[in-house]
Amino acid sequence: MPEGHTVHRLAAAFERAFGGQRVRTSSPQGRFSEAAQLDQMVLLGAEAVGKHLFLPLAPTEDVDPGAPVVRHVHIHLGLYGSWTFAGEPGFADAHAIGAPRLRRGEQEEELDAAGVTDWRRLVPRPTVRLRIAGARGLADLTGPTACEILDADGRRAVLERLGPDPLRPDPVGRERRRFIEAVRRSRTTIGALLMNQKVVAGIGNIYRAELLFRARLDPLVPGKDLSTGMLAQMWEDLVALMTYGARTGRIVTTQPEHRELEARIVERSRGTRQNGDEDPDVVPREESFYVYHRQTLPCRLCGTTVRSADLAARTVFWCPRCQSRRRRRASWTRENPAAPWALASETADGKAA
Numbered sequence: 001m002p003e004g005h006t007v008h009r010l011a012a013a014f015e016r017a018f019g020g021q022r023v024r025t026s027s028p029q030g031r032f033s034e035a036a037q038l039d040q041m042v043l044l045g046a047e048a049v050g051k052h053l054f055l056p057l058a059p060t061e062d063v064d065p066g067a068p069v070v071r072h073v074h075i076h077l078g079l080y081g082s083w084t085f086a087g088e089p090g091f092a093d094a095h096a097i098g099a100p101r102l103r104r105g106e107q108e109e110e111l112d113a114a115g116v117t118d119w120r121r122l123v124p125r126p127t128v129r130l131r132i133a134g135a136r137g138l139a140d141l142t143g144p145t146a147c148e149i150l151d152a153d154g155r156r157a158v159l160e161r162l163g164p165d166p167l168r169p170d171p172v173g174r175e176r177r178r179f180i181e182a183v184r185r186s187r188t189t190i191g192a193l194l195m196n197q198k199v200v201a202g203i204g205n206i207y208r209a210e211l212l213f214r215a216r217l218d219p220l221v222p223g224k225d226l227s228t229g230m231l232a233q234m235w236e237d238l239v240a241l242m243t244y245g246a247r248t249g250r251i252v253t254t255q256p257e258h259r260e261l262e263a264r265i266v267e268r269s270r271g272t273r274q275n276g277d278e279d280p281d282v283v284p285r286e287e288s289f290y291v292y293h294r295q296t297l298p299c300r301l302c303g304t305t306v307r308s309a310d311l312a313a314r315t316v317f318w319c320p321r322c323q324s325r326r327r328r329r330a331s332w333t334r335e336n337p338a339a340p341w342a343l344a345s346e347t348a349d350g351k352a353a
């Protein structure tokens with residue numbers, strides 16, 4: 001499932017591709033026939049909150065996005081949803097964003113057959129739930145969990161169900177406080193709380209496992225046992241990691257000095273592809289994570305075998321030595337006082353995390 005950083009990238013892609021333009025909308029699959037109501041409206045922008053994408057549309061471009069006349073297309077990609085872009089050269093940075101393309105070859109053939117410059121005549125696949133077409137290209141949505149039209153109240157109702165999003169601006173620390181309070185009032189394990197979108201919006205299974213490792217935290221510690229300071233550090237770490245992810249399209253959580261330790265180990269291919277729009281030149285997948293999908297392999301820091309178990313319906317991965325309860329107070333900032341995380345310093349304007 002795309003994690004929050006991917007949805008923020010999508011919102012940015014929509015802004016660039018269609019922002020302020022009058023668009024054509026249709027549902028080739030027929031399962032979103034309401035798309036006809038939006039045809040020829042102006043796409044005012046795009047908004048990402050957690051894993052939810054909102055596309056506000058209005059009759060004219062000068063309408064305030066909060067006005068009652070605005071219709072918000074609400075999309076949640078879920079496990080299988082994805083967007084595919086096609087258009088003029090330079091139209092979209094990404095070819096596809098969302099679930100990994102299982103039939104990439106077939107799809108690319110289809111695009112080639114139509115001709116990249118001839119995107120207007122690109123026949124949609126029968127599974128396309130929503131097609132949005134602008135002046136320079138189009139975007140096709142397939143397989144989403146949610147695709148619906150909401151008014152302003154409906155949008156607000158979705159937002160009220162969601163916890164704080166680390167990628168939303170938080171000038172006064174209100175979002176961070178919401179996160180800390182939600183964790184500290186719960187007896188549930190931190191490993192389960194991090195997957196609860198009411199506690200924090202946008203985290204998926206990769207960020208959960210990696211954030212817990214970076215905090216040296218046992219996934220089974222109850223939320224109420226964690227200190228405010230520890231949770232504040234975790235939040236700041238999450239902001240830095242997800243900002244990096246939103247900028248590059250990749251989740252990378254390892255410090256450079258921890259990437260090369262096990263060059264002799266060839267990791268098995270376990271289907272951990274990310275979201276399809278990442279730059280292949282960045283840190284290779286097998287060096288990007290501390291624990292995610294590394295069960296049975298040695299921990300990059302201590303050599304102990306990384307373990308996995310089910311927690312909150314998804315597999316959690318952790319190092320039983322680095323993340324033991326006894327050690328949970330030995331947070332990474334204390335272990336690395338002079339070495340702020342490379343990623344954090346890259347994304348937080350030199351502020352040592």
Ligand SMILES: [Zn+2]
Pocket residue numbers: 299300301302303304319320321322323
């Ligand atoms: Zn370890």
